[in-house]
Amino acid sequence: MKKRHLIISAMVCCSVMGTPGTAMSQMSETATKEVYDFSGFVDVDLMELFYNALQKGRNYPTEEEFAAKGILPSDIAFIRSHVRKAQIIDRANRLLPDTYEKRDLWMNIPMSTGKDGAVGQPTTNFADDVFSMWNYTNLFGSWNHGFFSAPGAWVDAAHKNGTNIMSGIKFFESWGVDSGEWNRIISEKNTDGTFKYVKPMINCLMYFGADGINYNWEDTGYTNETTIAFNKALYKEAAACGFDNFHLGLYTAMSSIVGNPNALFGDETGRTAHTMLNYAASDFSYNMGASVRKAEEVMGTSEGLYAGVWIVSMDRGWSRLNATDDDKRCGICLWGEHNASRFWTYNSGADAYEAQSNYQSLLERAFSGGNRNPLNRPEISNTGNNWEKEGDKLPLSTFAGLATWIPERSAIQGNLPFATYFNLGNGDRYNYKGKKTAGAWYNMANQDRVPTYRWLVTEPETLTASDKIQPEFSHDDAYTGGSCLKLTGEATSTGTDIVLFQTALTSSASGAYANIAVKSGKEGNNATNLYVILKKQDGTWLEFPVGETTGTTWQEKKIMLSGINQGDVIERIGLRVKGSDDNYKLYVGKLEINDNVKTVPANVQDVVVEVKEETKTSLSIKANWKLDKAAEDRADWDLLFNDEANVDHFEILYKNGEEGRISEIARTTQWAVYVGDIIFENADDQPFIGVRAVSTDLKTYSPIEWVEVARADQDALPVRDDNSYGISQMDPNCEGADIAREQRYVTDFTTVGATQNIDYHADGPQTDGTQYVNATDKVLKVEQGQEVTLTIKCADFSDGLKYCFAGGWMDLDGSGTFNPDPIDENPAQGERLFRVGNIRAATPEFQTTGITHTFTIPEDARPGNSRLRIVFSDAWFEGSFLPTGLHAKGFSIDFGVEISGDNEPRPAPADTHDQGIAEEPEGLDQTPEGINNVNSEVSSFYVADNVINFINVDKAWIYSVDGGLVKYLTNPDKYSVADFANGAYIVRMQYGKVIRSGKFVK
Structure with missing residues (x-):
């Protein structure tokens, strides 16, 4: 099924036959479990939309022009990224000095499972792909998305860590892929001889916020002189616009650029592509060195040249990557596959929790080496690098690790503060300060910046590897979000360092302090045996004790950082375990380094909430919003970066009634969010959804903008399915x-x-x-x-x-x-x-x-x-x-x-999560009074005598079963459908700040 037909036909399927996993009765007439509609994100159509905008003197379409094509702000917001790509710290001071400083890694893999549509977008499916090895990745391929449709949540995660990420991929193959329309896009010219769609394409990428396009070009069209000229024109236009990290990824059947460097890489007139050399018999190209020399001859650099390898097996010629100095200067590209990452498909586990843990460990053994410590890597071997467990040997446990060839990357620099909750981007529940506030979630835009080394565990203040303490990400518990850091092993009197982050952070104000949240699970007073450690620019290590826990629950401690003065630069952030405990175990759910700096974020405005699933006692919503600040660096593309607005992230809040108790139910760096299964206290709850911006100082907040979601008639709502077994x-x-x-x-x-x-x-x-x-x-x-x-x-x-x-x-x-x-x-x-x-x-x-x-x-x-x-x-x-x-x-x-039976039953498993009602969010006492958008009526419609009669509707979009927009209406009262073809239609209705959906059949 073609992409443009997928989502709407699924919506029709749900409306006619019932929502997946539920009976038809579990749908109210103005709710749908289908969250996204990306049917309008067709690459050719977007090029025309951006071209037409350019003819009107703008670099991007207006909201009304998007809407006329069936593309709503509620879906645009999930494709866009407002997170500026962070700059990485110079790698001259890399951990392994025998690696080549400028060598880069391109992970040319998909995200999650499937193609296009909602793949990788925020959902309630906790058991999904949370790729986290950005700390070694320069470029991510987004292999299973078409141009301009990669999820903004993944772009956010990549950009936080200084990784470039493609907007998607286009296939040019000789065996039946219809490329005619895109060839037209490439070849058409203006009357002045310039390419018609070069600027629209760069404008489109700059508007959405991704870093380029990716080609799997297995016919010979890339050698066409027009194609080469078009590709070079893209790079030149990007440079003219200040889009310095634009990438055109090119993967062809060629394993060398020597024969045609201009088509595959570039020449003195400019760059043509960032190129993945095709693998030879599934292995690395045997022409790495020759290709590097040719690249340096024609362009003066080999940066952007990658030797590809197919990771259906990890038994490859790894020993050849450093065979000569020329080979060493060639980047590395891991490919596999079209619809699901090999890391994701080879991973396994007896349940979702074990699978998530195994996935992170598998990534760590692949990147940091089989011992999960880049200082203690197995020897390089071209064989025995098994994807699957063999006896007691864990997958990839004998692999030397990509860190053997690729220097680590960190983008944590600038002024304090810095904070992490060790969130991977998912959870079986959403916790706030240890207590549950919402259900299962998946959102890569809530992934924290990842540790730099994964895991650099050493003897104190040395580069001598230690195995006394084993750090790992864990979904066993969470402080705020869905995961945390778990430390287990042996605490010794000499201590063990876990160096988490390479940084270049300046304390720009006085009063430096650390906030750290820990949980031991032990009754009474117990020493944590934990210390926060910081390395200053002058080489001095500072150690700060965390102290005791006083019970089984999460506890947050504030530690004054004496020795960190205004103007000091912090180069490493870590933890030290020191004491006497053969069975050490501690959870760390927050680590913040801050000072007395204060910045005020821009205000959130124009929050719109779309009702998805609705029952008598629960609600699922999708929301999007704007900020009251104009864009700066990309003003011509209307893309305001969060940092320009002094925004670190957004908090999504819930309250029952205008005066109700407030809880935090989600966080994101996008200007949009999906929250599924918000549970009401009672069937007569009056739900309000709120959004506020959190400042880059992590302690100042914007006013909360609230939207009341008027409830559908209770008699029309189903009873919530409380099945605890999960779908x-x-x-x-x-x-x-x-x-x-x-x-x-x-x-x-x-x-x-x-x-x-x-x-x-x-x-x-x-x-x-x-x-x-x-x-x-x-x-x-x-x-x-x-x-x-x-x-x-x-x-x-x-x-x-x-x-x-x-x-x-x-x-x-x-x-x-x-x-x-x-x-x-x-x-x-x-x-x-x-x-x-x-x-x-x-x-x-x-x-x-x-x-x-x-x-x-x-x-x-x-x-x-x-x-x-x-x-x-x-x-x-x-x-x-x-x-x-x-x-x-x-x-x-x-x-x-x-x-x-009468036998003594086995005990039920204990729930070790903190129990009770979560605290209200921080800063409510200092948050200015927000806006309450009260929507007391529900939008709806009915069809009689071939006329749609609208009730409480400001805007409406009518879609046909094939996903095409049939009509866009403003302030509709009635609309005749007499000329409509017989079939099913979806109607999306906006009233005030709330959108609902309905279906009719003609």
């Missing part, structure tokens, strides 16, 4: 989703041996597109210690479930969740009954004879209601094989379970 559905963006919906489903599931057995049969696929069946009305009744045999058979198709893994989980401790421990490894606690299927190969018996498995209900299974979940997931995407979340091209089904 298990197919990722709608995964490649092959359409085929899976037709061919991949379970036809038969039966059991024998139970007190009450299950006999389930289906003669066709699911109709709602989720690949999930809720069959909990079919109940398996079992007793403690009872042996049960289950049989599963799948539909027999050519591309059916035979190409999947299969697994089964049963809640045996009554927790309402599925314990991750595999039952064959930990039978006392495990809840996975079985796992069958071949890795990256078919398992035909799924579809022919079916599979049979016998299991025993544990003697200590907790009596009561439970659940059995069967999940199939594509055998080539092990990372999505989980009991909850989104699987790849698979199928899942739930059955009810009733367990009986």
Whole structure:
């Protein structure tokens, strides 16, 4: 299905057949679970839009011109980035001096799973890709997005760390990809002979905030003289506009630039591209040195030249990367693949939490080396670098690490303050100061700046590696956000340093201090054995004790930094563990270094809230806003950078009623946010959504702008599904989703041996597109210690479930969740009954004879209601094989379970999160009174006699089923649809500051 048709047809599907994972009754008439509509972001159409604006004397279209094409501010805001790309600190003082200072890494990989659409955008799917190795990455490819559609949240994350990121990729291939329209864009000229679309393209990139375009050009069109001239003109126009980090990434079939350097790289007349040399038999090019010499001959530099490698395997010619000085000056580009990163697809875990932990560890072993410490790397080896666990050997545990060739990068410089909450950009809950305020979330725009080395653990004040303390990101808990830093190991009297950040931070005011939040989980008073350490520019290390914890909960401590004076420069920020504890464990949820500086942020204005899902007791919203300050550096493109407005980030707030208690439910650096599943205290809650800007001083706030979201009629609202087990559905963006919906489903599931057995049969696929069946009305009744045999058979198709893994989980401790421990490894606690299927190969018996498995209900299974979940997931995407979340091209089904027996049940897992109601956000007493936008009425419409009758509607957009905008209306009362073709239509309505959606069929 073409990109422009995808989102709207999904909206129609949801409206006609029900929202994924829910019944149709769980939709109010003016809400939809479809969050985004990027159907208007078609590259050719955007070029025409920006060209037409240029003819009117502007570098960008007006909001009305975008709206006339069906592109609303609520979707533009999720594509744009207002985070300026940070400049990295000079790498002359790099950790490993034998690396080449200017050598760069291009990660030419996708983000998340699938292509285009909402891939990588903020969602409630916690178990998603949070790439975090920006500290070694110069350029990120955004491989699975078309031009101008990469998520702004990912651009924000990259820019915070000084990484350039592409807006997306275009494919030119000789086997059927239609490139005609884009070839027209490249070749058309103005009457004066200049290229018609060069300036519109640069304007488009500068308006949205990404750093370039990426080509997979496998036909020979890149050698065309017109194409070469067009590409060079892009670089020249970018330079003229001050767009110094513009990149045109080029990946062709050529593994050397020697034969045609002008087409592939450039010459004395200018740059043509930043080039990835095609791999030779999947390995690095054998022409690295020759290409470097040619680049330096024709352009005076080899910067922007990358040797590509296909990472379907990591057994590659790594030893050749430093074979000669010429080879050493060639950058490195890791490629793989079109729709999902190899790091993401090779990752695995028994549940979402373990998979997230394993993913970060896998990235760390790939970048910092198999020991996760760049000072303690395995020897370089071209073999044995396994993606998957082999016995006790963890994936990539013998790999030398990309740090062997690529110097680390840090962009943490300027004036204090600096702060991190160790947020990766996701969480199974949103915490504020340790306590839950909202549900599961995924938003890369809330990823903190990443540690510089991952992980530089040393003996105190040395470059001697230590393994006494193991740092890691953890979703076990969080202070503010969704993750934190976990320190485990052995605390010794001599101490262990964890050097987290290379910096060049100046204390521009007096009164330097640190704020640090820690949690030990221990009762009573206990020494943290933790110290904040800072290295000054003169080489002096300073140590500041954190002190004791006084209970099991999160505690934030303020530490005055004596020895840091106004004008001092801090070059390293870290932590030191020092004491006597063989089983040391501590969570760190915040580390802030600040002083008495004060800056005032610009004011938030024009907040618009769009209602997504709505039930009697919950709400999901998408919001966007503006600031009351004009752009400076990119004024001609109307792109105001956050730092120009003294804004570090935005806080999203909630209150029940105008005088209600305020809670923080999200943070972002974008000018937009999606927050799913806001839970009300009562069905009659009066929800207000607020947004405020937080200053770059991290302690001054703008007034809060509030928007009341008028509730739909309670009688029309569904009851919220409080299913604690979480969703298990197919990722709608995964490649092959359409085929899976037709061919991949379970036809038969039966059991024998139970007190009450299950006999389930289906003669066709699911109709709602989720690949999930809720069959909990079919109940398996079992007793403690009872042996049960289950049989599963799948539909027999050519591309059916035979190409999947299969697994089964049963809640045996009554927790309402599925314990991750595999039952064959930990039978006392495990809840996975079985796992069958071949890795990256078919398992035909799924579809022919079916599979049979016998299991025993544990003697200590907790009596009561439970659940059995069967999940199939594509055998080539092990990372999505989980009991909850989104699987790849698979199928899942739930059955009810009733367990009986008199044996002592196993204990339910303890919830170690802080309990109770979260504090109100900081600074409310100093925040000026904000604006309350009261919307007391709900927008709606009805169709009678071929006329749409609007109620409480200021603006309306009518879309056809194929995603095209049919009509844009302002202040509508009635509108005739007599001339509309028969079919389904989506209507988006704005009234005041709130947008709602509805559907009608003609």
